[in-house]
Structures are given as C-alpha cells and as structure tokens.
Amino acid sequence: MNLHAFASAAEASAALAQAVATDLAAAIAARGQAVLAVSGGRSPVPFLQALAAQDIPWQQVTVTLVDERVVAPDHADSNAGLVREHLLQGRAAVAAFLPLVNDGADAAAELAAAAVLWRTPDVTVLGMGEDGHTASLFPAASNLTEGLAAANPAALLVVVPPAAPAAPHTRISMTLAELQRSGKLYLAIAGETKRRVLDNAAAAVSDTLPISHLLSATARPLDVYWSA
Numbered sequence: 001m002n003l004h005a006f007a008s009a010a011e012a013s014a015a016l017a018q019a020v021a022t023d024l025a026a027a028i029a030a031r032g033q034a035v036l037a038v039s040g041g042r043s044p045v046p047f048l049q050a051l052a053a054q055d056i057p058w059q060q061v062t063v064t065l066v067d068e069r070v071v072a073p074d075h076a077d078s079n080a081g082l083v084r085e086h087l088l089q090g091r092a093a094v095a096a097f098l099p100l101v102n103d104g105a106d107a108a109a110e111l112a113a114a115a116v117l118w119r120t121p122d123v124t125v126l127g128m129g130e131d132g133h134t135a136s137l138f139p140a141a142s143n144l145t146e147g148l149a150a151a152n153p154a155a156l157l158v159v160v161p162p163a164a165p166a167a168p169h170t171r172i173s174m175t176l177a178e179l180q181r182s183g184k185l186y187l188a189i190a191g192e193t194k195r196r197v198l199d200n201a202a203a204a205v206s207d208t209l210p211i212s213h214l215l216s217a218t219a220r221p222l223d224v225y226w227s228a
C-alpha cells in the first residue's frame with residue numbers, strides 16, 4: 001500500500017479530493033466519461049464535500065456506491081442519502097447518480113436491478129470499519145467466501161452482516177473481485193484504532209480482516225489516506 005498520512009481529516013479530505021478529481025478528469029479525457037464509486041458510513045462527509053467543490057466536468061461523471069444498506073432512500077442509514085446531501089451539490093449536482101437500492105423492500109430484487117445498471121468504476125474510494133470490513137465485506141458474514149472470491153464474475157452481492165445491531169441492515173456490496181477490476185483504488189480512514197487495524201491487516205491476509213485481501217495485491221497498490 002501507499003500510505004499518505006495527515007494531521008487532520010480536513011487535510012486528508014482535501015488531498016484525496018484533489019487526487020480523485022485528477023483521476024476522474026483523466027478518465028474523461030481518455031473516454032469522455034468517468035464512473036466513481038464512494039463509500040458511506042460516518043467518515044466520508046468532509047471528503048465528499050471537498051470533492052463536490054472540485055472543478056471537473058461533472059456532467060460526464062456517474063457516481064455510484066461501493067455498498068448500500070437495503071433501506072428506503074430517505075432512511076437515516078442510507079448511503080445514497082449521504083451522497084445526495086454531501087456530494088451531489090454545487091458543481092457536482094449535475095453528475096449522474098446510480099444508487100444500489102430503490103425502495104429497500106427486497107434485497108434480491110434490488111441486487112438484480114442494480115446489477116443490470118452497474119458499470120465498473122474508474123475510481124473507487126473505500127472506507128473501513130474497526131472490524132476490518134471494507135465495502136460491506138464483513139468478517140464472519142455467511143457468504144464472505146463468495147464476496148472475497150478472486151474469480152467471482154459478479155460485481156455485487158447481498159450481505160447480511162453477522163454483528164447486528166452493531167452493523168444493522170442487509171447490504172448490497174461490491175465484491176472483492178470487482179474492486180480488483182475497478183480502476184484507481186483509495187482507502188480513506190481516520191484515527192489510531194483504524195490505523196492499528198490497517199497495520200494488522202497489512203501484516204497478514206486473513207478473512208477475519210477482509211481489508212487485508214486488498215492490501216496484499218502488489219500489482220496495483222491501494223492508496224491509503226489516513227488522518228490522526
């Protein structure tokens with residue numbers, strides 16, 4: 001991995017937003033369009049806001065999600081709600097948005113619909129939980145093996161996190177194989193606890209820390225933006 005360390009979340013977010021904007025602009029220059037996948041959870045708000053202010057041709061960008069909770073779009077835990085509130089604003093308001101969940105009624109139906117519209121991202125920004133999950137690839141999820149399978153042709157899968165209520169809601173998540181197929185890969189994390197988890201994951205590949213499977217890839221190292 002390439003570790004970029006910052007003193008504050010604001011500095012890390014500004015630097016990451018600039019790097020992602022450069023990648024999106026390069027994809028647009030090469031192909032006329034770009035696909036960006038971002039994460040949800042609590043951490044990404046300053047990054048999403050910094051990215052929304054970047055001066056790139058947003059009308060040629062499609063934004064989607066690395067993972068989503070299978071809930072109604074107006075639910076407080078909806079990652080799409082977070083993206084609509086903090087990224088699809090200002091300059092970025094003209095970007096297209098491809099949510100993974102429509103009404104949140106049925107996970108299998110949502111997965112089938114999302115898979116039809118899915119496009120492999122040019123740029124993916126991951127987060128990580130303190131349990132080492134990334135996207136919604138949770139340790140001890142019943143279908144984690146499928147989620148982590150290197151040759152899985154599926155881009156997305158349904159995950160039921162084992163640790164509810166700590167991680168409530170059935171999810172739809174990118175598979176590890178699709179993360180590996182996507183273009184530039186970033187991981188944005190903050191704090192000493194997540195740094196320790198990251199260091200442990202970098203030391204050994206293990207299904208108990210799913211993020212470790214991405215850190216082991218040497219062909220295309222993960223760019224980690226960490227702030228204290």
Ligand SMILES: O=C1O[C@H](COP(=O)(O)O)[C@@H](O)[C@H](O)[C@H]1O
Pocket residue numbers: 039040041042043044066067068069079126127128129130134135136
């Ligand atoms: O559940 C989730 O958790 C991770 C980490 O979230 P955070 O709140 O600790 O920042 C996130 O990357 C993922 O997209 C989300 O669905």
